Amino acid sequence: MSTPENMLELRGVSKSFGGLTAVDSVDLDVKRGQIFSIIGPNGAGKTTVFNLITGIYKPTAGDILLDGLSLSTLTPDRVVKRGITRTFQNIRLFNNMTVLENVLVGLHTTLPGNLFSIVLHLPNYTRAERAAHERAIELLSFFGPSLVDRRDEYAANLSYAERRRVEIARALGAGPKLLLLDEPTAGMNDAETAEAVQYIQQLRTAFNLTILLIEHKLQVTMGISDRIAVLDYGRKIAEGSAAEIQQNEQVIEAYLGRKATVE
Amino acid sequence: MSVRVQQAKDKRTTSASVRSRVDAYLDGTMVGKNPLRWYITGWRLGLIAVIGALIFPQVAGSQSLIVTAITIGIYVMLALGLNIVVGFAGLLDLGYVAFYVIGSYTAAVGSFGAIQLSNNQIVHIPIFPFWLLLALGAVLAGLFGALLGAPTLRLRGDYLAIVTLGFGEIVPTVFQNLPYFYGQLGISALPPGDINLPTGTISFSNPLDYSPFYYLTLALVVLITVVVILLRDSSVGRAWVAIREDETAAAASGVNLVRTKLLAFGLGATIGGVGGALNAAFTTSITPLDFNFIISITILIMIVLGGLGSVPGVIVGAILLRFFDVYLLGQINDWVHKFPLVANAGTPLHFLAAVDFNASKYLIYGVILVAMILLRPQGLIPNIRRKMELKGEGAAPESFSAVGIVEREEQGLSMGGAGSEDETLYEGAGSDAQRQEEGGE
Numbered sequence: 105m106s107t108p109e110n111m112l113e114l115r116g117v118s119k120s121f122g123g124l125t126a127v128d129s130v131d132l133d134v135k136r137g138q139i140f141s142i143i144g145p146n147g148a149g150k151t152t153v154f155n156l157i158t159g160i161y162k163p164t165a166g167d168i169l170l171d172g173l174s175l176s177t178l179t180p181d182r183v184v185k186r187g188i189t190r191t192f193q194n195i196r197l198f199n200n201m202t203v204l205e206n207v208l209v210g211l212h213t214t215l216p217g218n219l220f221s222i223v224l225h226l227p228n229y230t231r232a233e234r235a236a237h238e239r240a241i242e243l244l245s246f247f248g249p250s251l252v253d254r255r256d257e258y259a260a261n262l263s264y265a266e267r268r269r270v271e272i273a274r275a276l277g278a279g280p281k282l283l284l285l286d287e288p289t290a291g292m293n294d295a296e297t298a299e300a301v302q303y304i305q306q307l308r309t310a311f312n313l314t315i316l317l318i319e320h321k322l323q324v325t326m327g328i329s330d331r332i333a334v335l336d337y338g339r340k341i342a343e344g345s346a347a348e349i350q351q352n353e354q355v356i357e358a359y360l361g362r363k364a365t366v367e
Numbered sequence: 368m369s370v371r372v373q374q375a376k377d378k379r380t381t382s383a384s385v386r387s388r389v390d391a392y393l394d395g396t397m398v399g400k401n402p403l404r405w406y407i408t409g410w411r412l413g414l415i416a417v418i419g420a421l422i423f424p425q426v427a428g429s430q431s432l433i434v435t436a437i438t439i440g441i442y443v444m445l446a447l448g449l450n451i452v453v454g455f456a457g458l459l460d461l462g463y464v465a466f467y468v469i470g471s472y473t474a475a476v477g478s479f480g481a482i483q484l485s486n487n488q489i490v491h492i493p494i495f496p497f498w499l500l501l502a503l504g505a506v507l508a509g510l511f512g513a514l515l516g517a518p519t520l521r522l523r524g525d526y527l528a529i530v531t532l533g534f535g536e537i538v539p540t541v542f543q544n545l546p547y548f549y550g551q552l553g554i555s556a557l558p559p560g561d562i563n564l565p566t567g568t569i570s571f572s573n574p575l576d577y578s579p580f581y582y583l584t585l586a587l588v589v590l591i592t593v594v595v596i597l598l599r600d601s602s603v604g605r606a607w608v609a610i611r612e613d614e615t616a617a618a619a620s621g622v623n624l625v626r627t628k629l630l631a632f633g634l635g636a637t638i639g640g641v642g643g644a645l646n647a648a649f650t651t652s653i654t655p656l657d658f659n660f661i662i663s664i665t666i667l668i669m670i671v672l673g674g675l676g677s678v679p680g681v682i683v684g685a686i687l688l689r690f691f692d693v694y695l696l697g698q699i700n701d702w703v704h705k706f707p708l709v710a711n712a713g714t715p716l717h718f719l720a721a722v723d724f725n726a727s728k729y730l731i732y733g734v735i736l737v738a739m740i741l742l743r744p745q746g747l748i749p750n751i752r753r754k755m756e757l758k759g760e761g762a763a764p765e766s767f768s769a770v771g772i773v774e775r776e777e778q779g780l781s782m783g784g785a786g787s788e789d790e791t792l793y794e795g796a797g798s799d800a801q802r803q804e805e806g807g808e
Contacts, residue, residue: 184619
């Protein structure tokens with residue numbers, strides 16, 4: 105089933121918490137280079153799917169494959185090493201670390217793990233550390249000069265939109281091939297949203313990424329997604345292009361309720 | 368880079384201006400916002416402190432002050448070690464005394480060269496030199512640190528504290544009850560052997576001159592301080608802080624939680640082992656009764672007093688509290704009892720003559736701890752991060768987010784009902800952090 109153009113595949117993935125099935129045998133095929141959106145009402149299990157892909161949860165059933173290799177037994181840091189990073193719905197920056205340090209944590213996998221070279225600051229470590237600093241600044245500069253200037257500011261002191269950007273820069277640190285964005289425009293006004301949509305599209309080309317997106321704002325999803333999957337009560341009820349999804353009866357029902365029929 | 372060059376660069380187009388800032392940053396790496404500069408400025412103070420410590424035996428005058436300084440040095444090591452676990456990685460460890468015991472017993476058993484079997488038969492084992500035992504004590508304590516740390520990886524906060532508290536109680540009891548270690552009688556230990564130099568002999572066991580042992584302690588304290596600072600400013604130190612801040616986000620950024628936490632436990636324990644071995648060689652006699660819960664707590668008070676996570680703070684905290692304990696308290700006691708208003712019967716403060724201040728040590732510790740938490744929770748020399756955290760400036764603006772309710776619902780589902788948290792290591796961690804956030808919203 106695994107084809108070269110498929111980057112991420114979910115095969116019958118389920119997750120239940122006690123008696124509650126949050127994700128119910130979901131299949132997804134995310135193709136290389138796509139912006140793939142997952143939409144659905146609140147509590148549909150979208151974030152749970154993200155947590156399953158990134159190893160924070162283990163699936164109760166089914167398998168998750170990245171380039172044909174299973175991810176479902178890996179710890180989150182191993183998933184990062186395989187090339188998947190993410191942002192969080194509620195922005196989980198390290199608030200008491202500086203902007204630069206946040207991004208450097210994202211670059212953690214690029215630094216040598218040998219304790220001796222770390223403690224003694226041997227050349228291979230200092231070289232990697234310096235390269236990581238350069239890379240961190242480069243990643244911040246993707247979002248314009250303001251974050252580079254504020255690199256030594258504590259993350260807690262940034263504006264909401266800036267925090268979103270720093271989180272994305274941190275997620276880019278490990279050099280992912282697949283980036284998972286959990287509601288990147290949540291809490292943003294229209295102008296900020298438009299800007300975010302723009303940089304998400306730029307990210308794909310600049311970093312040669314495949315992007316998996318959770319988004320509540322339909323105007324965002326419809327505008328940038330190559331393909332959309334709709335979740336409702338943990339099940340995938342529809343998948344297709346933006347136009348197809350907009351016409352889908354089940355999707356309209358899930359969002360708006362059943363149409364009143366006049367007999 | 369000169370200011371003018373940078374200004375010239377700033378005048379270019381936007382992208383060039385970004386580039387120039389990057390360049391300016393990178394050029395400044397070795398002199399500007401770099402740890403290296405911090406080393407140069409911060410180490411000036413450190414150097415003054417070390418020079419002061421070097422001339423101390425010459426000016427101390429009495430051997431008792433030098434002995435006090437040695438025990439202070441041992442506690443500085445312990446405080447630095449515990450600070451890695453509690454201050455850097457944020458793992459509350461109430462059983463740190465366990466590693467102190469392991470270091471002490473390693474040094475004692477190895478230098479005494481005899482163990483007692485359960486039928487009271489004495490078996491002679493090889494006698495090792497102190498220097499080897501110091502390393503062995505460190506390695507063994509480090510191994511046990513990682514070993515005891517492993518089962519606690521899934522625990523956080525209060526639960527972690529309770530389990531480590533248990534370890535701290537169990538380890539001395541094991542040494543008391545295993546047949547090989549002479550039970551409550553304890554074991555003798557030997558000080559480091561004499562070193563013969565062409566210029567003379569350095570003796571670590573001369574009761575008239577403790578300065579060689581003092582310099583040995585000082586050397587170890589400096590070595591440990593340097594290692595701790597290098598660790599703090601490395602990728603490992605960053606990973607520790609990241610774990611303390613948000614475990615799930617750290618893991619999702621590629622930090623290996625198991626390795627990083629075990630490293631904190633293991634390195635903290637290693638330093639505890641060094642302190643233990645040195646303590647055994649200095650006191651030359653150890654019993655299981657010397658090691659109790661109150662030692663773990665005392666070290667914890669030291670680092671809270673000085674400033675959690677702050678290396679200079681922790682050193683100052685340990686020095687102050689230990690100096691107070693072994694020297695100042697006795698002096699205060701004598702002074703108060705000799706005070707005319709106290710000493711003479713019938714004076715208003717005479718009731719104080721019956722109070723033994725030495726016995727009220729832990730009461731005073733308690734007062735210090737409560738006063739610190741109320742007046743200066745960040746410690747005497749605060750770690751900048753902690754200072755911000757405690758002042759509440761670290762509160763994330765997401766609390767004001769319009770999507771707060773949506774987030775909570777989504778999380779509520781992904782967390783699931785009761786019992787879901789224990790399914791895997793990371794689930795426990797994730798949902799725990801989420802619960803904290805929910806509480807904050």
